[in-house]
Amino acid sequence: MSFRSRSSKDPAETCHQVSAAKQVTRRQLFQSCGVGLGKISLASMLASDFAMASGDSGPSASAGDAPGLHFPAKIKRVIYLFMAGAPSQLDLFDHKPELTRLEGKPIPPSVIAGQRYAFIQPDAAVLSPRFSFQRYGQCGAELAETLPHLSKVVDDLAIIRSVHTDQFNHAPAQIFVNTGSPIPGRPAMGSWLSYGIGSDADDLPGFVVLKSGGNLSGGAAMWSNGFLPGQHQGVPFRSAGDPILHVATPQGISRQTQRETLDLVADLNRHRLNDLDVDGIRARIDSYEMAYRMQSRAPELMDFSSESDETLALYGTSREDAGSFAKNCLLARRLAERGVRFIQLYHAGWDHHSNVEGGLRTQCKQTDQGCAALVQDLKRRGMLEDTLVVWGGEFGRTPMVEASAALGRSLGRDHHPQAFTMWMAGGGIRAGQTLGKTDDLGFHPVEDPVHVHDIQATILYLLGIDHERLTFTFAGRPFRLTDVHGHVVEKLVT
Amino acid sequence: MFVCRIGLACLVGQLFLADPSSVRAGESDVDYGRHVRPILAKHCFTCHGPDEDARQAGLRLDQQEDAHADLGGYAAVTPGDPEHSELMVRVTSEDEDLRMPPADADNALSPSQIETLRQWIQSGGQYTRHWAFVPAQKPALPSTRQAGWCRGPIDRFVLKRMEQAGLAPAPEADPETLIRRVYLDLLGLTPTPEEVQRFLDDSHPDAYERLVDRLLASPAYGERFARSWLDLARYSDTNGYEKDRPRTIWPYRDWVIDALNRDLPYDQFSIEQLAGDMLANATREQKIATGFHRNTMLNEEGGIDPLEYRFYALVDRVATTGTVWMGLTTGCAQCHTHKYDPITHSDYYALMALMDNADEPELNADPPDVLERRQSLLEQVRQAEQDLVDRTLFSPQGSADIKDAFGEYCRRQRQQVSRWRTVPPDRLESTKPLLTLQPDGSVLASGDATKRDVYTLTMPPLDGSDPVTAIRIEAMPHRSLPDTGPGLAFYEGRRGDFFLSELKLAAGEAPIDLGIGSTTVAGGGKKNGTTFPGNVLDGDGSTGWSIPQNQDKTQRLVIPLKQPRRLDQPWTIEMLFERHYVAGLGHFRIDVTTDDAPTANALSSDLQQQLVRHQDDEALPDSTRRGLAIAFARTSEMLAGDRKPIEQLRKQIPDPVRTLVMRERPASNQRVTRRHHRGEYLQPKEVVEGGIPSVFGSAASEPAASEAAESGRSDVDQPTNRLELARWLVSRNNPLVGRVTANRAWREFFGAGIVRTSGDFGTQSEPPTHPELIDWLDRWLRDSSPSGGRWSMKRLHRQIVLSATYRQATGAPPSEDPDNRLLSVFPYRRLDAEQIRDAFLSAAGLLSRPIGGPSVYPPQPESVMQMAYGKPGWPTSAGADRFRRSLYTFSKRTAPFAAFTTFDAPSGELCIARRDRSTTPLQALTLLNDAMYLEMAEGVADDAVRQVRSQNPEAGDREIATFLFRKLLVRTPDPAELESIMAFYHSQSDHPEAWMLVARALMNTDEAITAP
DSSP, X not given: OBXXXXXXXOHHHHHHHHHHHSOOOHXXXXXXXXXXXXXXXXXXXXXXXXXXXXXXXXGGGSTTSOOXXXXXXXXXXXXXXXXXXXXXXXXXXXXXXXXXXXXXXXXXXXXXXXXXXXXXXXXXXXXXXXXXXXXXXXXXXXXXXXXXXXXXXXXXXXXXXXXXOSOOSHHHHHHHHHHSSSSTTSOOHHHHHHHHHOOSOSSSOSEEEEEEESOOSSGGGGGOOTTSOTTBSOEEOOSXXXXXXXXXXXXXXXXXXXXXXXXXXXXXXXXXXXXXXXXXXXXXHHHHHHHHHHHHHHHHHTOGGGSOHHHHHHHTOOSSOOSOHHHHHHHHHXXXXXXXXXXXXXXXXXXXXXXXXXXXXXXXXXXXXXXXXXXXXXXXXXXXXXXXXXXXOSSEXXXXXXXXXXXXEEEEEEEXXXXXXXXXXXXXXOOSEEEOEEOTTSOSEEESOEEHHHHHHHHHHHXXXXXXXXXXXXXXXXXXXXXXXXXXXXXXXX | OOOOOHHHXXXXXXXXXXXXXXXXXXXXXXXIIIIIHHHHHHHTHHHHSSOTTTOOTTOOOSSHHHHSSOSSSOBSOOTTOGGGBHHHHHXXXXXXXXXSSOGGGOOOOOHHHHHHHHHHXXXXXXXXXXXXXXXXXXXXOOOOTTGGGOOSHHHHHHHHHHHHTTOOOOOBOOHHHHHHHHHHHHTSSOOOHHHHXXXXXXXXXXXXXXXXXXXXXXXXXXXHHHHHHHXXXXXXXXXXXXXXXXXXXXXXXXXXXXXXXTTOXXXXXXXXXXXXXXXXTOOHHHHHHGGGGGOSOOOOOTTOOHHHHHHHHHHHHHHHHIIIIIOOOOGGGGTSOOSSSSOOHHHHHHHHHHHHSEEOOEEEOOOHHHHHHXXXXXXXXXXXXXXXXXXXXXXXXXXXXXHHHHHXXXXXXXXXXXXXXXXXXXXXXESSSEEEEOTTSOEEEESOOOSEEEEEEEEOOOOSSSXXXXXXXXXXXXTTSGGGOSBOOOSSSOTTOOOEEEEEEEXXXXXXXXOOOEESSTTOOTTOTTTOGGGGGSSOTXXXXXXXXXXXXXXXXXXXXXEEEOOXXXXXXXXXXXXXXXXXXXXXXXXXEOSSSOOOOOSOHHHHHHHHTSOTTSOOOHHHHHHXXXXXXXXXXXXXXXXXXXXXXXXXXXXXOEEEOOEEOOGGGOOOOEEEGGGOTTOEEEEOXXXXXXXXXXXXXXXXXXXXXXXXXXXTTOOOSHHHXXXXXXXXXXXXXXXXXXXXXXXXXXXXXXXXXXXXXXXXSOOOSSHHHHHHHHHHHHOOSTTSOTTOHHHHHHHHHTSTTTTBOBOOOOTTSTTOTTOSSBOOOBOOHHHHHHHHHXXXXXXXXXXXXXXXXXXXXXXXXXXXXXXXXXXXXXXXGGGSOGGGBOOOTTSOOHHHHTTTOOOSSSOOSSOOOOOOHHHHHHHHHOHHHHHHHHHHHHHHHHHHHHHOTTOOXXXXXXXXXXXXXXXXXXXXXXXXXXXXXXXXTTSTTHHHHHHHXXXXXXGGGBOO
């Protein structure tokens, strides 16, 4: 989780890491180590550095105001709509009439040579697009009929049809998108952001995780702080009731008793601080105060009575609704309003090995309206300017059909890491464009290929972070989100 | 990922110079290993390094003798004279054609890098060896001014550094602090007020020493230190990745506890975990110990490439071995030659090769009580079955209907059985698994397997004049297979599953036509894609024959030849196994028959043999009749009711405990290890021989050796297999193992290591705060004399906790040493997640003490598992299992126990040499509001009230409050504290459990969760 609280992580270590992340003056290093505060927000430490470098001393360079670690930030926060299971780009975004023509025939050997698949044999027959496509908006983006709501906001989107990844199985591919590595144990993107630029939220974690739909393959590794300090881990929220684990005072303990308990705890801790004068005790006292603030604020966060009927209808949710993707989208907006840096939504249920048509209809029904509403709602509140919304899965799906008697599957599509579609909307995004192109079979990107690491580099760029320079030294070497790869996708950003 | 930032390396170096624990006296400001080598490695070695083929101008900069060599009136490096060093001339040249690195290399040096090189040459340009790669010399014990303070050798080193920095040690902690500290540190528990009182009342001068010895002998000691070791071992009770299903490897965890409690010397402790299976006459326990490297994750997602994830597991094993025994991060070298540390890309795969040649089977680890229980139940079942047939079939009282049915059954079985003859294959080939012929003519598969494997069996010519009418495949269980087989599936599908997609027979080149046969597998109807015998002939790989149920019994598939024929020439059987997971058959036998219309019969082979020996009209021997009677009794509908109690008994038979182990491969099936370009699984290159990193190949030679060995390695003590590697790792030839081990122990007690970057002793690590101490500890640990450490962890821990350094009072570090690196006070640190829970459980008197066994499920909110794949649920333990020590808590990788994660406990996905110790509001929420902790607060409060009242029924609230305080925090509250507590207590007088509220508040104090 990511809080702007102190850590008792030893300061020398922190200094080492800070220095590894960015060259700073020796004087700054000494200052920060000397005060022994424990965790120092990289951004607050380096904000002045940036200001000096850019000659910009305006308000955007002040700490806690998304100052940008390395260059001016275009956005303050990210809402990432992760479509777990991998939606079929060929039936939603990447229209390939050629698949209709070739239906039932195998893919040419030259295309499939050396490819690995999870379930099918590479010579499986082609499956035509399951839906009809139409052009929408001023930009004329092509979408399937199952996305009626998204079709209304296409001019706010940048659709990227040429994303590709290294992984062809769910768990590693999901972890790869979230952490830059397919193997569990690395920090999630949200943790990197919390570490790099902290959070604007005083009474909420800076990195919040919401989930709807079915099974999530990647598990807790996707919001783990990895080797970053513990306060940067993602905190799973529930969309109804008590959002955070243990945020409610237990039954039988009144609010007043809770306050009095905290007062006694603070009293005893201050007594100890007088004796020992150790920074760790100060951090503990702070953490209890913040815990109390979280307890106090949580009910307000979860009180949807302040949302108008019109807003609820826009998302397609209700005050009573619990756990739907639409409700999570609305909660995401509320979290964004309260300064949360990285809001990660997962919606699982896109793994259509069989009956891809029926599966997509169901999932689109569950998610299309929420996605579009989020973009619209942010926009009308003026928040789309400094918020980035990202939509996408962990890989794409094959142009070839999947069918298996033993598994009872027919008319499905297998995993396809070579090409898939994502979209982005919000601050710094060159909206109203469709970027990238795949070949006639939708098999490989042929124009503007965008790797997952490029997506990550671009998100960091929009937040004012150079992905090559946000590093953390662990076990003897510096690590970063994008490993040794990644380029900012220039055509995507303004 | 690799980012070379030389400028900041210097910066960090300078930082440490200014620090009280700065670089050792006598060293120049610029250190070759830390500062210079990284620059040369990144910018120069590509063309002027060890690679002969790439070398330009015949110049090497990676070894001193070449760099200093006279190149005809000049040298690349002229010690002390940067102006006359060609290296400086070239890197500073204004002439683009002369300047190095060449402009087109896009690899320019920064001014600060050039300055670093200049300073280095100025100060002598020496290629020094990084201290940690040089074997420790036993340092003399330093003399100190305040010698009376020292209790042992450790203190002499610590005090010396303090005195050098003008610091003095803190006073000794009071006895209450000391006993709480040493209990928490050695046992992870809180002492009871009685234990505290006994210690306070003990006026012997060696009271503390005797206390320490008592604690070291406690079984709780092994549990406490096992948890730390399990961090390194990345222990977990689940497989990780998507499905994250449970695995059984707790016998390994119990082995660790036991080994620590019996103080198995660390060298042996290491060898058994790395290669216990290869020891002569390896015991079952030594095999269980090899679970250490079976703690790697297993991806069970459908459709994965199993060999890819085996490769990742191996990468993890190399990394973990490097961290634990060498204090080295080898990870970089997976993809390219290490830029900072002298580990080459090839070194990495050589190390991998030493660990690569093992299979990964299960081992039966039934504890004695399980064995006994199973034996007894099996006997009861056998007896009950005999009783049943005696009663119903062989007694005059038995029903005539049933006897008739049995008679009919016997007749039918006798008609149906055919004469089968086992044919051992002449030659066994497969696309991947190793197939070996067993003495009974069956075939056993082992080793690696893929999602699509083909077995090709060459069968001998059969004599005899009758034509063969059918072949039979018997799928048989085997103890070496996953869950005893009969298949090789070890993930995704049922363990031990297989899937025979297609079957082909051929005589020479000519295919033999086969007919749809029969199977003993239930439900083998036409439409069934997984059991219908015709599936193996339909040309569709996605249908096949397998055993969805009752795979613990031999099952049979009979496939008739369309045209019976003699097989008097060599013939072949080809079996295709194709599934979205590994599904080869692990143990099977091939039989043929010449009888007419043979079918698959479920009777045991033995019984079938007996039946065919007798003509149809001949009376059967008693034993055969009995065998048939038991088979009848197990299946007849008429006896379904009578069978119930037997089935109940059978259900009680405990499942075997099968733990994960390593088993060295046979010489006939050595695994070939290849270098992987850029570390990628899909880019295997040349074959690599096993070996330790070349920097260690010539430990005693000059510094240049660190670079030199890339071309050829020393033969001295060069391990060639896993056992030799294990022995090498704990030998004198590994200069790091003693230091790394001592450093880890130091961290356990003082919160930070002598080398803070615990787990990394490479050139980029922080220098040791007490270099002589860490060397002394290294030598002492290895010292096998009576006064030496003899690799005893208990001796090492004893040495530390008896030191005056350890006995100091806690406090704020002096301003001259703000990070307390010189330990002039006892360091403040938060307890680990498990220590916090265990400390409260023991203080509450709730802790249940059985050691070992399957992991347990203390209470946690349901929502934790809601996020996990398949919402697996959390079967909250009842009774005493709610209060087991925390290391027994079921550890699920993708949804770890929330109360532990919040306090920075690892998930078991990586080897962790150093846990973080964060302070967050979620920790506060957990301790305040988690029902698990409320239960403990209630427990400790109830217990305190009960104890105080039983001693003195008249006792007042202040006595209860004081006792409660002592139970949790050991010491007695001072008056101001007691006032605050009483005021709170009185303010809560309306609450039915006001003492619980007091206990809860105390459990939330900083003191309750930090080292005293």
